[in-house]
Amino acid sequence: MSDLDDTTIITFSLNIFLGNDFGQMNDHKENMKLALEEARKAGEKDEVPVGCVITDEGGKLIASAHNQTITMADPTAHAEILALRQACGERKNYRLLNTYLYVTVEPCVMCMGAIIHSRVSRIIFGTYDSKWGAAGSLYDFSEDRRLNHHPEIISGICIEECRALIQKFFRNKRC
Numbered sequence: 001m002s003d004l005d006d007t008t009i010i011t012f013s014l015n016i017f018l019g020n021d022f023g024q025m026n027d028h029k030e031n032m033k034l035a036l037e038e039a040r041k042a043g044e045k046d047e048v049p050v051g052c053v054i055t056d057e058g059g060k061l062i063a064s065a066h067n068q069t070i071t072m073a074d075p076t077a078h079a080e081i082l083a084l085r086q087a088c089g090e091r092k093n094y095r096l097l098n099t100y101l102y103v104t105v106e107p108c109v110m111c112m113g114a115i116i117h118s119r120v121s122r123i124i125f126g127t128y129d130s131k132w133g134a135a136g137s138l139y140d141f142s143e144d145r146r147l148n149h150h151p152e153i154i155s156g157i158c159i160e161e162c163r164a165l166i167q168k169f170f171r172n173k174r175c
Contacts, residue, residue, distance in 0.1 A: 025157075027059055028124050031102045032158040034064060035126070038079060039104045039165055042066035049169050052079035052103040054087045054096065057121070062099065063087035079103060080111035084118050095119045104162040106133035106155070112141040115151060122152040126162025 031053055038051025047067040054063040065082035069075055080103055088094050100122045101115060107123065112134035115123060128137040135142055135153050142153045 028102070028154065028157045031055055031059070031100070032104070032124065032126060032162070034061070035079075035102045035104050036158065036161060036165065038064050038066040039162075042068070042079070043165070043169055045071055047071060049165050050079045050103065050105045052083040052101065054083050054120070055100050055102070057098045057100065062090050062096075076110065078108065078111050080107050081114055084114055084120075088118065097121070100124060101151075102157075104158075105129050105166055106135045106137055108132040109134045109139065109141075112139075116141060116147055116149045119149055120151050122154065124154045124157050126156070126158050127166065128155065 034053045035051040038053065039049040040051070042051060043049035045068070047070055049067070051066045052064070053061060055061055063083040063086035065079050065086060067079050068077040068082065071077070080101065083101070084096070087096055087099065094117075096118045099120050101120045102124045103111075104126045106125045106127065106129040107115060108129065109132070123135055123142070125135060130137050132138065134140070136155060140153075141147060142151050144150075
C-alpha cells in the first residue's frame, strides 16, 4: 500500500466502512483507468479531458465515451451523456438498471440528471468539480430525497491522475 496517497487511503477506508469490498476497489481502479484513456482521447482533440465508461454489475464494459462538445458542436456532448446514449442503445432500453458509471471528473448538473433518469446504480468518479459538480461538491443530487432515484456515489478513485489531467489541460489553456 506504500504507493497510495492519503486521499486514496481515506477513500479506501470510507468505502470499507460503507461495505464496499477490496476486490471491488481493484475493479474500480481498472475501470477508472479505462475512463482515463477516454479522457486522454478528448484532450488530444482539444476537448476538456473527461472520460466515462459504463459497466454492468459483473464488470462487463457496456459503453465508453469522452467529451466531444466542440467536435460535435453540441453542449450536451459530455462524456457521461454520450456513454449513457451508447449504453441505452446497447441495452435497447432507456433504463440502465444494475450498471456502474465511471467518470474521471464529478458529473455536472445536466449529467447527474440524465444519470438519475437512466437509473444507474452506482457512480464512481475520480476528482471533484467545485464549480459544476452535482455528486457531492457543489450539489449532491444523489442525496436529494425529492428525487425518485439515488445512485450510490464513490469518489476519489485514481484521484491524483484524474485531477492532474484536468489541471494540466486548463493550465495549458491559460498559457
